[in-house]
Amino acid sequence: MRIVLFTGKGGVGKTTTASATALRLADRGVKTLLLSTDAAHSLADALDVPLTGEPAEITPGLWAVQLDAQRRFEDAWQQVQGYFAELLSHGGVDPITADELTLLPGLEEVLALLAVRDLARTGDWDTLVVDCAPTAETLRLLALPEALGWYLQKVFPAQRRLARGIRPIAALLGRGDAVPADPVFAALARLADELADVRGLLADPATTSVRLVLTPEAVVIAEARRTFTALALYGYAVDMVIANRVFPAGEDAWRQAWADAQRRQLAAVRDSFAGIAMRELGYRTGEPVGAQALRAVADELYGELPGADPVPVVATAQLLRVDADGADFVLSLPLPLAEPGAVEAARVGDDVVVTVGGARRVITLPNALRRCSVVGGEFDGTRLQVRFRPDPEGGTAQRDE
Ligand SMILES: Nc1ncnc2c1ncn2[C@@H]1O[C@H](COP(=O)(O)OP(=O)(O)OP(=O)(O)O)[C@@H](O)[C@H]1O
Ligand SMILES: [Mg+2]
Numbered sequence: 457m458r459i460v461l462f463t464g465k466g467g468v469g470k471t472t473t474a475s476a477t478a479l480r481l482a483d484r485g486v487k488t489l490l491l492s493t494d495a496a497h498s499l500a501d502a503l504d505v506p507l508t509g510e511p512a513e514i515t516p517g518l519w520a521v522q523l524d525a526q527r528r529f530e531d532a533w534q535q536v537q538g539y540f541a542e543l544l545s546h547g548g549v550d551p552i553t554a555d556e557l558t559l560l561p562g563l564e565e566v567l568a569l570l571a572v573r574d575l576a577r578t579g580d581w582d583t584l585v586v587d588c589a590p591t592a593e594t595l596r597l598l599a600l601p602e603a604l605g606w607y608l609q610k611v612f613p614a615q616r617r618l619a620r621g622i623r624p625i626a627a628l629l630g631r632g633d634a635v636p637a638d639p640v641f642a643a644l645a646r647l648a649d650e651l652a653d654v655r656g657l658l659a660d661p662a663t664t665s666v667r668l669v670l671t672p673e674a675v676v677i678a679e680a681r682r683t684f685t686a687l688a689l690y691g692y693a694v695d696m697v698i699a700n701r702v703f704p705a706g707e708d709a710w711r712q713a714w715a716d717a718q719r720r721q722l723a724a725v726r727d728s729f730a731g732i733a734m735r736e737l738g739y740r741t742g743e744p745v746g747a748q749a750l751r752a753v754a755d756e757l758y759g760e761l762p763g764a765d766p767v768p769v770v771a772t773a774q775l776l777r778v779d780a781d782g783a784d785f786v787l788s789l790p791l792p793l794a795e796p797g798a799v800e801a802a803r804v805g806d807d808v809v810v811t812v813g814g815a816r817r818v819i820t821l822p823n824a825l826r827r828c829s830v831v832g833g834e835f836d837g838t839r840l841q842v843r844f845r846p847d848p849e850g851g852t853a854q855r856d857e
Contacts, residue, residue, distance in 0.1 A: 477757070672717075
């Protein structure tokens with residue numbers, strides 16, 4: 457089972473390259489499902505076939521589906537929804553409808569993730585090719601399982617204890633329904649489990665890899681570099697960089713100037729992403745829409761003979777590591793391409809919070825490290841290392857920057 461995600465700045469060719477990759481896989485006899493987490497349903501446009509919320513086989517071996525967040529509400533969700541609706545109505549907001557609730561920030565992403573997980577777990581397909589929304593949304597999406605899981609684990613048990621105490625008081629005040637009832641907590645606990653499962657699937661480099669699509673322009677490359685760092689921070693493996701819309705060399709001055717500028721940018725891409733497979737896709741004479749044009753794109757990306765696997769598993773070292781060093785432990789996390797000044801790490805109780813630029817990850821410390829003090833930390837340009845030393849006194853809550 458493989459899951460391949462395509463992301464990159466808006467308009468760089470994510471949908472086109474994801475569709476071409478899925479077609480190539482199907483043509484090689486790999487049962488493939490192509491889906492999009494992007495609310496803008498452009499898969500149907502790229503493939504030039506109508507799609508629905510149910511996976512449909514559009515060409516032998518290739519299924520495609522347009523995720524429909526609205527339809528993904530299950531019973532458990534209805535209860536969580538009910539809780540939010542109550543909370544909002546107590547805040548003086550008019551009761552809201554289920555449709556409006558799907559507009560809650562992050563909820564659509566959660567539902568998309570759960571849908572990807574459910575489709576992967578059916579076992580009906582060998583490979584899932586996921587056409588993601590532009591970078592910022594995709595990073596939010598990929599950070600969500602761990603962040604929300606963390607929140608549910610840390611905050612809700614405390615709130616729940618609190619709720620047990622205050623429900624009688626709230627009832628006296630005639631506000632008992634403002635305190636979440638147990639079924640809501642049960643639903644949230646189940647959600648936490650499901651998110652952990654999503655995370656297990658997506659952060660496993662043997663299953664999931666991310667492909668960065670870019671065009672050879674300085675602004676686009678800068679964003680791709682930041683994305684690469686953020687993906688490493690969250691623990692996702694990048695296995696390919698696709699440079700799209702590369703101009704062919706030409707005779708006239710205008711084309712020559714562009715071709716030269718792109719050549720310089722492509723060299724910068726090769727330099728930035730050294731060690732990662734890079735493919736180029738030329739600027740075609742028309743929009744690659746429909747199976748025939750997308751197959752030509754796949755030929756250019758993966759070679760005309762369907763010999764090589766377009767989605768091989770690239771062995772990637774475990775991204776987050778804890779190594780023993782004498783009596784100390786060293787927690788290390790690769791953060792490729794990060795600006796040293798932008799990397800921050802702080803211990804907060806049993807967690808280490810790592811921030812790079814705008815991206816943040818809360819790493820829950822394994823038991824062995826909780827009873828240690830942080831005695832040092834450094835970022836050497838590629839890897840963040842935090843040194844822990846066993847505490848003779850046992851663990852103490854502390855904050856080290
Ligand atoms: N190599 C190419 N040559 C010519 N046209 C291309 C090429 N790659 C993509 N296109 C066209 O550029 C447009 C944008 O491509 P695409 O929809 O794949 O980008 P995207 O990254 O998915 O965009 P969005 O961020 O809006 O989802 C489409 O009209 C597509 O057909
Ligand atoms: Mg798209």
